Amino acid sequence: MKKLALIICITLFAACKEKSEPVVEEAADTEITSEETTQEPTKPEETEIWEPVPTKVNPTGNLGVPSDALVLFDGKNLDQWISAVDSTEAKWTINADGSMTVKDKTGDIQTKQNFGSVQLHLEWRSNPDNKQTNQNRSNSGVFFQNRYEVQVLDNNDNPTYVNGMVGSIYKQSIPLAMAAVPTGEWNTYDIIFHAPEFDLDGNKTKAGTLTVLLNGVLIQDHFELEGTTEYIGWPKNDAHGKGPIKLQDHQDMSGVSYRNIWVREL
Numbered sequence: 001m002k003k004l005a006l007i008i009c010i011t012l013f014a015a016c017k018e019k020s021e022p023v024v025e026e027a028a029d030t031e032i033t034s035e036e037t038t039q040e041p042t043k044p045e046e047t048e049i050w051e052p053v054p055t056k057v058n059p060t061g062n063l064g065v066p067s068d069a070l071v072l073f074d075g076k077n078l079d080q081w082i083s084a085v086d087s088t089e090a091k092w093t094i095n096a097d098g099s100m101t102v103k104d105k106t107g108d109i110q111t112k113q114n115f116g117s118v119q120l121h122l123e124w125r126s127n128p129d130n131k132q133t134n135q136n137r138s139n140s141g142v143f144f145q146n147r148y149e150v151q152v153l154d155n156n157d158n159p160t161y162v163n164g165m166v167g168s169i170y171k172q173s174i175p176l177a178m179a180a181v182p183t184g185e186w187n188t189y190d191i192i193f194h195a196p197e198f199d200l201d202g203n204k205t206k207a208g209t210l211t212v213l214l215n216g217v218l219i220q221d222h223f224e225l226e227g228t229t230e231y232i233g234w235p236k237n238d239a240h241g242k243g244p245i246k247l248q249d250h251q252d253m254s255g256v257s258y259r260n261i262w263v264r265e266l
């Protein structure tokens with residue numbers, strides 16, 4: 001009898017031990033879950049930023065241009081410009097329709113004011129009477145800090161080297177698309193220029209960049225300038241500060257016209 005009771009006890013003990021092991025595991029799982037639930041879920045407000053509040057700009061509040069823009073040409077006069085040749089008054093022709101046209105061989109014109117990084121808007125029109133070819137058909141250009149040219153050229157049925165075509169960053173960057181309107185119609189350029197930076201020893205520490213939209217089409221996408229845009233030779237990287245915005249007289253009867261020019265400093 002005693003032997004039977006002992007066998008029953010051993011059997012029951014073994015059964016209880018087998019059953020208890022999974023219970024321990026369940027307890028561990030429950031403990032981890034409990035820790036997770038003590039963390040507060042991220043609230044939407046934790047990722048909201050309320051300051052600084054951006055400056056309010058009326059996009060058309062300044063006679064049709066952004067209220068914080070400096071108007072460089074509105075069709076009335078060339079008061080914001082001087083000759084890039086001798087710093088005398090700009091000699092290009094003002095037209096009755098509110099545009100101005102390159103006066104051949106009077107030289108480039110440039111802003112009186114110097115600029116660093118900017119957003120620039122301008123409109124330009126090639127000359128339908130200009131039947132020259134390659135680089136001589138309505139060639140002009142927009143230079144930032146007197147050094148970095150975004151090309152203006154009539155490339156409608158007029159091939160040229162593609163790193164010098166309309167919308168190129170002259171001899172540095174081929175445009176992503178040929179988005180010019182037909183010859184004689186008005187094109188728009190919206191350009192974002194970030195100036196290069198230099199240290200006190202004159203070494204370039206940050207490349208300048210250009211982003212260009214031609215008629216609303218992205219044709220230069222934050223291109224990092226290699227240096228100045230040279231006609232002959234390679235880009236140069238001499239240190240410089242702010243500089244004027246310059247429009248080019250290519251001196252070949254280009255007949256290119258401009259209108260509605262404004263700039264926002266960045």
Ligand code: MG
Pocket residue numbers: 139140141149151152248250
């Ligand atoms: Mg040019």
